[in-house]
Amino acid sequence: MLSSKQEYVKRISKKKPALYIKGEKIDNFVEHPNIKPMIDSIGLTYDLALKEEFKDLMVANSQFVNEPINRFLHIYTEKEDLLKRIKLARLLSQKLATCNYRCVGCDILNALYVTTYDMDETLNTTYHNRLLDYIKYVQQNDLAVSGALTDVRGDRSKNPSQQDDMYLKILEKKADGIVVKGAKICQSGALVVDETVVMPTIALKESDKAYAVAFAIESGTEGVTYVLQNNAYEAKKRETPGWESGNPYGDRGTFLVIFDNVFVPWDRVFMCEEYNFAGLLVSNFTDIHRYVGSGCKAGFIDTMVGAAKLMSEYNGIQNASHIVNKITDIVKGQESCYACGLAAGYEGVKTKSGLYLPNALYSNVSKTLGLPAIAQAAINLADITGGVCVTAPSEEDLKNPEIGKYIEHYLKGSDSVTTEERMKLIKFVEYWIAGPHLAGAIHGGGSPITPNIFIQRLSNVDEKKSFVKELLDIK
Amino acid sequence: MLSSKQEYVKRISKKKPALYIKGEKIDNFVEHPNIKPMIDSIGLTYDLALKEEFKDLMVANSQFVNEPINRFLHIYTEKEDLLKRIKLARLLSQKLATCNYRCVGCDILNALYVTTYDMDETLNTTYHNRLLDYIKYVQQNDLAVSGALTDVRGDRSKNPSQQDDMYLKILEKKADGIVVKGAKICQSGALVVDETVVMPTIALKESDKAYAVAFAIESGTEGVTYVLQNNAYEAKKRETPGWESGNPYGDRGTFLVIFDNVFVPWDRVFMCEEYNFAGLLVSNFTDIHRYVGSGCKAGFIDTMVGAAKLMSEYNGIQNASHIVNKITDIVKGQESCYACGLAAGYEGVKTKSGLYLPNALYSNVSKTLGLPAIAQAAINLADITGGVCVTAPSEEDLKNPEIGKYIEHYLKGSDSVTTEERMKLIKFVEYWIAGPHLAGAIHGGGSPITPNIFIQRLSNVDEKKSFVKELLDIK
């Protein structure tokens, strides 16, 4: 049954994760100014699912439990599912202007779905059914699931096994489960969910088979420590959680998740030493995640386009041709990226497992368009806003009894807007131009080099030689 | 019934058009070295339709005459038709590496289909059925149809009516038809087809209603004069029609088509003074044509990718990382453009007339990606080839008894290839880097500024303001 935000919050409030923020152990994490916006963000994925207006995108009918479920828990066995998935991503980004924290979990579940099917077929393992049971469990209880891939990696010139415990690994296989050790980094929302699914981040060789491990854990499982990222934006949110911080839902909060001898029972283990399926799992995941990511980025940019237009009106420059062009340029970048994503979905292919995977070539091409699109959007938005996007005084200055009147007067724009509204928008622009987003656009879904490698492999260059040979009558 | 190339050639051989090439009147046009490649190009659109391997894309079932027809004459009343249309465009470009001369005609017929439907609904005219009869006629006789839009335009700061006969206009309306006067330029293949459909190139005001005219004429109709473009490539083709000219199918041959008091009977007139539908017809056409164009360009680039890979092997540099990257960069540009096109097709919308139009936003975005893609492809291809792509000696030098041995020796590449093969490929590269193609990519489907204007209109910026207002609680 679909939960409400309230129910979700109640559920996670009971957890007692070992959480550190800026060197401090945090007990009441749900009220912490860095964590609360994340909970509100996930909360919205629950609340929107209950609204008639958004049902078509937010809710799916599970093939497995035969009831309406949140689409973030859905397995794409129809092409339509794949298409709604990318549109869902765009919708949430439009509403949140930040991470919804549920994409990676959803995408890992789908990647595991197809990969465990292939594993079982080849190796006679039984992971697929085990995974299916787990999927039914999270669907029936409407749980929020995050995902964890990125290992810390240490010296990248070395394989996992050439280093001392830099990649997450299987320490021990026991009768009732496995014990894992290691750390995952850049984990969006790892804490504020019910569950986290974990998988490797690179293809592996036999010598690295201890690192071929995928599983699920409940948030706050014993032995797991969460350390929140610390960047300037987190500092600001701690200091001024109000509109001064630009986005009420905050930036994308990620964690370093440390697994110190963590026990995982077998019914939650979906890969265990099958090293030659690690690469396949990764590429299935990235095909899906880069696809979904183009919807996510398009939605972010929707808020930048809206902000750019609003700001141009606040500044009285909405009719200047260079301003209009700069907004149109944002749209071109954004829609190029999104349209490639759409094409990946529509040209998706049905796998043996029944799951639809997006077209890998277009998915990877869309990823390469996302970074320039978001960089140009942020730059053009800041251009239209003026230097004030990083040099404005604060909400507290506006509210100060001595100097508030100055701020009120001098930060005002056109008559169509109050100073507070303009300052809110200025701080939202700061959030985009001087926050951690570019880094997110660079590395989210894999570093820029990786889609290029995929595109090279997928581009079928040799077949194209035949066109030329036929045309020119060359052998 | 589907014709063969032979039947098509026989048909057009009987025509006696007034044709001028480089100041000379041409009588036996089918054998002229500038014209024959165009005929071979169109010929292939007939021959491929008869091959089992290509039937799925080349042949459609007509809704109107209930028989298999060449897809270049098909009306897209199913979304699948729209998708096959763009794939058809890519296929032909891969096979020809030049224009197939049938896209514009096909796209005008479809644009007229939806526009005449709307005209009739609004104005109680009867153009739609008239057009339907015409469509049945060309389908049943498997005729090649080209299209003509671009007026010469003179001084662009002036409207059609402010100039002396610079845009094609209705000179007289008579009982049995109309008389038109004017000229159309940049008409790809206007001559080597059975039929040409003609439409305006810009939106019109009431004062310009004499210019709101669309109709069909048979090739070689009295009063029509065709003047072939003259550019360097045409000169080369006249001088050396063999492999020296790079592409056996030649470059895109276009004509200046002069209408000097040409009579058109009413059953071939599809717009006559309905000036406020001129803009709609144009935008329907460009939405379709820019969509199709992304398939066309992707196919062209397929031959460049193939040539780049082949040449890298001929030059012994296929494993250098910068070469591999340069080819991958071509693919990224190409597939970005094509994927946007695909998205436009998949997100196509059914009109009242039953015709599917591609999504206008993605269609226009794909057009903006085509030019940089093709420019980068040509540059990278020439980069991989070396300066020799424009500085090589000629086929005749290779065959010359005195110096042929030198050319044979010094133009050779790796052992995998003969000198003649390498020179053929070099000349094919010359065709792309030093031919008229960039200009075609710039202006085909409208000058670069026009898709930008469409994108601005279609980008729905104001709706995006609402996301920001809701997020920031701004009124």
Next chain:
Amino acid sequence: MLSSKQEYVKRISKKKPALYIKGEKIDNFVEHPNIKPMIDSIGLTYDLALKEEFKDLMVANSQFVNEPINRFLHIYTEKEDLLKRIKLARLLSQKLATCNYRCVGCDILNALYVTTYDMDETLNTTYHNRLLDYIKYVQQNDLAVSGALTDVRGDRSKNPSQQDDMYLKILEKKADGIVVKGAKICQSGALVVDETVVMPTIALKESDKAYAVAFAIESGTEGVTYVLQNNAYEAKKRETPGWESGNPYGDRGTFLVIFDNVFVPWDRVFMCEEYNFAGLLVSNFTDIHRYVGSGCKAGFIDTMVGAAKLMSEYNGIQNASHIVNKITDIVKGQESCYACGLAAGYEGVKTKSGLYLPNALYSNVSKTLGLPAIAQAAINLADITGGVCVTAPSEEDLKNPEIGKYIEHYLKGSDSVTTEERMKLIKFVEYWIAGPHLAGAIHGGGSPITPNIFIQRLSNVDEKKSFVKELLDIK
């Protein structure tokens, strides 16, 4: 005589400016964590001038007071001065990786030097000598001088006089001086200097003559209120002034400077109602400042190149070809910008006043290259670093007794580096990719549209028509 940093700090410590930071009045500003780094930054401009190694760039011989002075107070009456100026800018940016706070003041003094000369010639005013006296004063006392231009501007569709006090204006002219009112924003370092010179930010018409005002004030003058910018980076610096904040010298601190009925004696007034020289003063300033800015940005990027190389070593990827290429791409962008700046200096022109102005065309072109260079540099640097540049734990986490060991282990890179060193560098990368710098690169020296307008004016297009006419024998 050249002062030391210590003397400079002692001097400004005596001032009692009305300063607000995040809604709070600050008394001991020299120790405030947001202000101290600025003081250290300016301090370095004093200390370097005393070091033999940097004398050539840091110190000049004044033409006016006949003694060695800090080059930031120098007037460029030799072309060599102009060249050393841009090299000075690069040097400081390499050392500080942030603003040195003295460029704008220096550039305004020079712009006033040439403009007051022209004003006096045309209008028989006596500003030039007055300015000269002021210049001698700051030179003899080795004072730090900042500059203030940017008005808050309100509704940009309106002129200054069409709005209520949005641009700084002359309220009253009195026997002994003038009274001004208004505000300047984005004022780098306005507070932590001895003196600030003030000038208009746009060309003015007669109706706006009250806004044509240039003058100098001492820091902390009565009636002046300073409000520090508030952005995320400032919050972080307040919270963790140590290496967690990435750059010991902080980001570019700017202020909103409010002039509430401030009195300026005549000997410090350098423009008063001469509205038709406002535009000239602005363009003289921007020609100089955009020129200097290319040195500044090149120096910033030097630290990014260094950081990128170091990080690639820390991550064990220094030999990967795509990493090497990404660093080379940064260098290309950086040196393009800087070389254009150099060209502007070398092609500088001597004005009647004796001052050398940089070539305006190249100065403006260099400005247009700075933004893409710095954006690409930041993106490539973050690419090489990994997502960790915004998701890393904090210095406090590393030092925490419970989890410090985890951070120590898991944040380590190659054996060549300690975890603390790698984390310091990570935080420095955060500083560049997730700080306010892009906004600075966009708007510093004027919004992106303005250099384009200058380039258009300066490009002498019509003369170039004559080459074509001569070549083609066209009249």
Next chain:
Amino acid sequence: MLSSKQEYVKRISKKKPALYIKGEKIDNFVEHPNIKPMIDSIGLTYDLALKEEFKDLMVANSQFVNEPINRFLHIYTEKEDLLKRIKLARLLSQKLATCNYRCVGCDILNALYVTTYDMDETLNTTYHNRLLDYIKYVQQNDLAVSGALTDVRGDRSKNPSQQDDMYLKILEKKADGIVVKGAKICQSGALVVDETVVMPTIALKESDKAYAVAFAIESGTEGVTYVLQNNAYEAKKRETPGWESGNPYGDRGTFLVIFDNVFVPWDRVFMCEEYNFAGLLVSNFTDIHRYVGSGCKAGFIDTMVGAAKLMSEYNGIQNASHIVNKITDIVKGQESCYACGLAAGYEGVKTKSGLYLPNALYSNVSKTLGLPAIAQAAINLADITGGVCVTAPSEEDLKNPEIGKYIEHYLKGSDSVTTEERMKLIKFVEYWIAGPHLAGAIHGGGSPITPNIFIQRLSNVDEKKSFVKELLDIK
């Protein structure tokens, strides 16, 4: 003494080179439609030197023969020489809109000047004085000197010695001279000059010492065969040498130059087996040639800017903001490239030999800016012109008695221009957008990868690490 064009033509008319064009042996080469424009082009370098107006750039005072000489024969022993050299290149490109055929020769003489000096110092050879004698000879007789570097290279994965005679080599060393065999390709103007200097095109190892050879030959020396490039533009020039071909001076004509056992006397040999100086000679040459090339390209683009402005007026669109912006964008690209070149000159370094070499880093950076600048210029020019730039009828059509009236009418633009003038300009645009120029911009001065390799080597990345280490207190 400075010759006139007439004297130059008289001199070369006496030569009897073995020349082949499109498979035919050519006897009266000076009147051949492909060769005459080249002669006119070089001719202008003589005639301009006699005009007072151009003396400052065209004429230099020789340090060696103590008389005024054509600057194309000058050795740069003053920095001013270096600067005038790049300005000379721009001037000629503005006048010719094509190659002047004397740059490579000039640049090789200068590269040999510095390299032979170093060779002699290291190896106790006597090449430098021998070269000096040769330089005096060409200066005193005011000879036109072209240069030849590019070997045909065959399979690039193999060294010269691993292939059968693909690089030019020393076949025999005799008492009175050497015998060489091989071929050079892409040789601009190799034929229509008095002399050609020849050098290697890559760095060489000991096993390739037979390929380390530099020397001078007189045009038409026995054993040398010249084969003109054949591309579409050459075909057009043969067919229509008038304004139809766009540029009266033609495109850049290059030759394949075959050396079949050619004897060179010792006094014309400047390198003979000194393999470890081949790389130095090449890098000295490319530093100079890339530097000069930025002037050359800027001058070409000057004619494109002029053409774009003229055409916008002919088309009545000169005031449209997107047209103005497109022209400004051309200028930005052009001046970025040129300003980098200027910086390379001004920052040039004096070598031991007394010769000034341009700053290698800026020289290479300027080369990387040239290609995008020229590509963008051509694209924007064609954009402004319209598709007609490749689809226009011909000069002959305009002059045809039957259809000339149509062309006259329909090809007309605004009232400010005749149809013939507009068509001349259209053909000039065709020359730029559909000619061999992009390929020239890609490979002239070395393939795009080579400047990148130089930039990487020259970028001093490791020194930049020290800035970061100092700033962050990292060891």
